[in-house]
Amino acid sequence: MTTCRALLAALALGAAAPALRAQQISWVRETSPFPVADSAGTPIPTPFLGGLNHPRPQLVDIDGDGDLDLFVQEVTGAVAFYERTARGWEWRSDRYAGLDVGEWFRFADGDGDGDMDLFGESLYSHIRYWRNDGTRTAPHFVVGADTLLAPDGTPVFADRQNILQVLDVDCNGRLDLLVGQVQGTVTRYEATEPMRAGAMPRFTLDTERWQGIEIIAQLGSAHGANTMTFADLDRDGDPDLLWGDFFEPGLLYLENRGTCREPVFGEPQPFPAEAPLKTSGYNAPTTGDVDGDGDLDIVVGVLGGAFNPNISAIANLYLLAQTRPGVFQVQTSRLLPTLDLGNETAVAAGDVDGDGDLDLLVGTRIDPTDVSTGRLYLLEHTGTARAPGFQVRRVPPVQGMYYVAPGLGDLDGDGDLDLLVGNWRDAVQVWRNDGAAGVARWVLGDTALVRITRGSSTAPVLVDLDGDGDLDLVIGEASGTLNFYRNDGSRRAANFVLGSDAWQDIDVGRRAAPAFGDLDNDGDLDLLVGGEDGGIAWRNTGSVTAPHFVRDSALTAALMLPPGATPVIVDLDHDGVVDVVAGSVGGGLLFLRGVRH
Helix, strand or coil: CHHHHHHHHHHHHCCCCCCCCCCCEEEEEECCCCCEECCCCCECCCCCCCCCCCCEEEEECCCCCCCCEEEEEEECCEEEEEEEECCEEEEEECCHHHCCCCCCEEEECCCCCCCCEEEEECHHHEEEEEEECCCCCCCCEEEEECCCECCCCCECECCCCCECEEECCCCCCCCEEEEECCCCCEEEEEECCCCCCCCCCCEEEEECCHHHCCHHHHHCCCCCCEEEEEECCCCCCCCEEEEEECCCCCEEEECECCCCCCCCECCCEEECCCCCCCCCCCEEEEEECCCCCCCCEEEEEECCCCCCHHHHCCCCEEEEEEEECCEEEEEECECCCCCCCCCCCEEEEECCCCCCCCEEEEECCCECCECCCCCEEEEEECCCCCCCCEEEEEECCCCCCCCCEEEEECCCCCCCCEEEEECCCCEEEEEEECCCCCCCCEEEEEEEEEECCCCCCCEEEEECCCCCCCCEEEEECCCCEEEEEEECCCCCCCCEEEEECCHHHCECCCCCEEEEECCCCCCCCEEEEECCCCCEEEEECCCCCCCCEEECHHHHHHHCCCCCCEEEEECCCCCCCCEEEEECCCCCEEEEEEEEC
16 A cells, blocks of 8 residues: 555656656557546546537548448548447547548538548638548548639639538539638539549539528628538428528528429528527538438537637537427537536646545636636546546636646645646746645645746646656746746745746747656656647656656657647556546547557
8 A cells, every 4th residue: 555655646746657667658549448427426428539619510421331420620620530339429530531621621422423522621712622432331532633623724712711511402413512601692613514423523603692692681690601501401302501600699591492403592590490599609510310210410510609609618519309390409519428628628637635546637728607717627536546437526716817727746745735727827826735634625825936937828747857856847838838947945845946948948839738757668757748739749868867858759659649738647547557648629638548568
């Protein structure tokens, strides 16, 4: 027990675990590595998906197995893939097939060969086309056209603010591109010839005011960025139109009152008619039979528009199930069940409750339920050393601060963990732990334990970098560099003195979030720094008492930390190999399990 507690204390303080034989380690991302329950005790099925902020969804049977898979774009250039299995939608990749789709994507059968091709944004709001040279069950995408061209050689233009739709809208065998404009109208391009297997589609402009649709004139509201999808929602054999707009809190329904061959769209109406959807605006719909009952359902991603997008940082992927013909009801606002605390989380690890295991402390940029502040949450360890488990608890302090980034360490030598809080400004707060044994009670000690010399968005970590038994302080900042403060005090009375505000020339570009741990299992502390463009690893080529960090491309590639992740390095399952837990832009957590080879 003494040895176990010593190891836990060392991990909580950021010290290296007892040295093991150096050997190669890889990391595997897992979305359900161990049980996590919400504050009410309800299990969260896939807690480590990382959260969602403004998902752009599309339902597609990409593997030809008869059910609908889910694609979600959260960031520029990448589409996440969730495969539908007997257990539900399971995460497979954050960047499907390695494809860079720009600001938007749309799967559609572009050449009429029965499998899904892909359209996405090219440079300057042009349209890139990927042809599927694989099969319906094993797709393989190759660039068919970096920029789609009209017959006269001019590029087909699609404003990057708007997600277009690709379909044969008038059932004449020729594919159409329908692009919503910020002025509330729809531009239609039509293919110059019928779809033909293997042929690259070419489009010509048909009209800039298709069907006379003009959202602003008909509703009297502002107009803006928009999305659209077409589906036969009233079961009369022709496609109707759903429109999501930056300045609309819900969806607009335009019924096709004509036929498929001769569509005629009616006035826009709030949807569903019985209880119109209301979110923060700019809603992106996609349709398909989600629940397997033979009719169309609707999945809606909330991109966040004119109605305070902060409030939809958690509830932003809706399922509207068709409960009877033509009647749709909201079944959930969180279609992917995961831990989501808002947006831009940061994480620290330590034995907060003094019970001998490691808890996780998570800070958020802003609280969706109270946009005047960020928040702290405790993931209390409720499992065992070898089989971790956690439950979410809210932590009271830190009011009126944004971009909350916690750091943990015993600054006064009393055996419990004090709390550092980085935030959007230039200072780091300190909260002294005045609680009794096993019960953390943090009391504000100083609103500015240190102030960095330049920049903002402080991300602190406490670690003994010179092997003298007390904790030094390293702070990441918005500029992407690190600040080092040497502890010239003692274990019982920390006194931080600036050593360097550009420590070891480390720079990740933007929003540095440092973490220390033994990534190569050689007994000393290496460095992993999250940043706006992804994480970068530095190997320690110095010693325990005099570290020197050298950027390591192999470690960086092995970890593949995504953009905006804020890591902590810790052996959560006590198998002798360090894992990585990371906060994410989406407001959740990511887990990378370390595997020794």
